[in-house]
Amino acid sequence: MVDRTVAKRAMLDMPPLSAPEEQALRTVPRELFLPGLELTDVYAEQAVVTKRDQERGVALSSVSAPAIIATMLHRADIRPGHRILEIGSGGYNAALIRELTGAGGDVTSIDIDPEVVDRAGRFLDHAGYRDVHVAAADGEHGFARRAPYDRILVTAGAWDVPPAWRDQLAPGGRMVVPMRIRGLTRCLTLERAAEGHWSCVAVDMCGFVRMQGAGEHWEPMPYLNDEPDRRVGLRLEDGPSADVAALRRALAREPDTVWSGVLVQAEEPTDDQDLWIATAADEWALLTADREAIRSGLVTPTWALGTPTLLNADGTGFAYRTLRRHPTREGRWEFGAIGHGPQARATAERLCDLMAAWDRDLRGRPGPEITLHPVSKPDHRLPAGRVIDKRSTRMVLNWTATTEEEKKEEL
Numbered sequence: 509m510v511d512r513t514v515a516k517r518a519m520l521d522m523p524p525l526s527a528p529e530e531q532a533l534r535t536v537p538r539e540l541f542l543p544g545l546e547l548t549d550v551y552a553e554q555a556v557v558t559k560r561d562q563e564r565g566v567a568l569s570s571v572s573a574p575a576i577i578a579t580m581l582h583r584a585d586i587r588p589g590h591r592i593l594e595i596g597s598g599g600y601n602a603a604l605i606r607e608l609t610g611a612g613g614d615v616t617s618i619d620i621d622p623e624v625v626d627r628a629g630r631f632l633d634h635a636g637y638r639d640v641h642v643a644a645a646d647g648e649h650g651f652a653r654r655a656p657y658d659r660i661l662v663t664a665g666a667w668d669v670p671p672a673w674r675d676q677l678a679p680g681g682r683m684v685v686p687m688r689i690r691g692l693t694r695c696l697t698l699e700r701a702a703e704g705h706w707s708c709v710a711v712d713m714c715g716f717v718r719m720q721g722a723g724e725h726w727e728p729m730p731y732l733n734d735e736p737d738r739r740v741g742l743r744l745e746d747g748p749s750a751d752v753a754a755l756r757r758a759l760a761r762e763p764d765t766v767w768s769g770v771l772v773q774a775e776e777p778t779d780d781q782d783l784w785i786a787t788a789a790d791e792w793a794l795l796t797a798d799r800e801a802i803r804s805g806l807v808t809p810t811w812a813l814g815t816p817t818l819l820n821a822d823g824t825g826f827a828y829r830t831l832r833r834h835p836t837r838e839g840r841w842e843f844g845a846i847g848h849g850p851q852a853r854a855t856a857e858r859l860c861d862l863m864a865a866w867d868r869d870l871r872g873r874p875g876p877e878i879t880l881h882p883v884s885k886p887d888h889r890l891p892a893g894r895v896i897d898k899r900s901t902r903m904v905l906n907w908t909a910t911t912e913e914e915k916k917e918e919l
């Protein structure tokens with residue numbers, strides 16, 4: 509598992525793990541945290557769901573996949589003697605953290621679910637990590653009793669950075685947190701900057717179970733049809749105005765497809781494109797589809813769990829991203845957009861224009877500068893960029909900062 513993680517990071521041009529990080533991964537027996545599972549499954553490149561909400565059909569708890577665990581540990585830059593708070597337990601990651609802090613450090617792992625805490629505590633004891641402190645608590649409030657922390661690692665999908673995390677992080681501390689940004693999830697590595705804001709020093713792809721409790725946040729997710737197992741839905745985070753009845757009629761209408769001329773190779777990561785469209789477009793949404801909706805050809809999105817989508821100006825029609833094998837260019841795929849309903853073609857063209865702008869100006873470059881500011885900061889004191897208002901912070905995504913910086917370097 510570790511060999512594979514190391515090789516994959518090299519292939520994707522990701523920074524190599526440090527020797528202690530690699531050693532920690534080679535030391536902690538993952539199977540002790542997943543009892544009863546076949547070893548091949550324990551060490552496969554996958555998260556293992558350990559608890560599910562049967563009603564909503566969503567995972568509530570899991571032991572995370574090895575690759576994202578390695579990435580988050582590396583981003584956290586944990587040193588011997590550090591005091592660490594992990595939000596979201598399972599035991600495995602806490603054991604890895606304890607390997608990195610050594611006996612002189614202090615590891616606290618909290619989970620909102622007492623059953624998870626109980627299980628993690630037992631597994632950690634059994635694996636010999638008896639000094640890891642586990643407790644049942646809502647991570648929204650951090651865990652003041654054992655603060656301050658040099659690092660806070662959040663292992664559930666957050667929507668915001670609550671004040672407690674800021675208050676409980678030691679000066680010079682660092683936080684690694686999977687964060688929802690207009691419905692997309694990116695793992696942000698955050699450091700405190702001057703003037704009380706957070707500055708993001710790294711952005712990584714990830715997927716996590718949603719944070720529950722006081723910080724829980726659900727966006728509107730209307731379905732556009734009523735066919736069980738063949739459902740198409742929209743996730744409308746940060747609320748573009750949507751006329752759901754009209755959008756349902758739109759799905760039933762003949763689609764209009766536009767091709768963008770933007771080509772990619774199979775498996776080429778293009779997650780920055782999603783973040784760019786989410787930044788640039790006001791009427792942004794994500795389209796979701798059951799497997800049967802795709803198999804039957806009702807929709808052909810690029811990803812079943814959340815494909816970039818634009819609504820038209822009055823929220824009565826939409827266009828979502830699609831992909832086809834390029835008819836003449838061997839080994840190349842082409843992005844396009846499929847529009848439904850009023851202004852289908854114009855909306856699809858606008859989505860293609862945004863993809864083309866990404867291709868021309870941003871592809872292969874560092875992503876946006878991301879900063880988080882106190883809610884009290886007025887617009888005129890925020891940096892330029894897309895402002896995303898949360899409960900406790902105002903997030904700003906600024907793409908021009910990176911290009912300006914490059915221009916200076918070129919000069």
Ligand SMILES: C[S@@+](CC[C@H](N)C(=O)[O-])C[C@H]1O[C@@H](n2cnc3c(N)ncnc32)[C@H](O)[C@@H]1O
Nearest residue numbers: 569571572596598601619620647663664719720
């Ligand atoms: C992906 S699992 C954690 C994986 C774990 N760190 C490991 O070692 O693999 C996410 C956990 O976050 C927990 N969780 C969700 N919301 C929480 C909250 N508000 N506070 C603390 N834990 C929370 C869930 O109960 C779940 O067990």
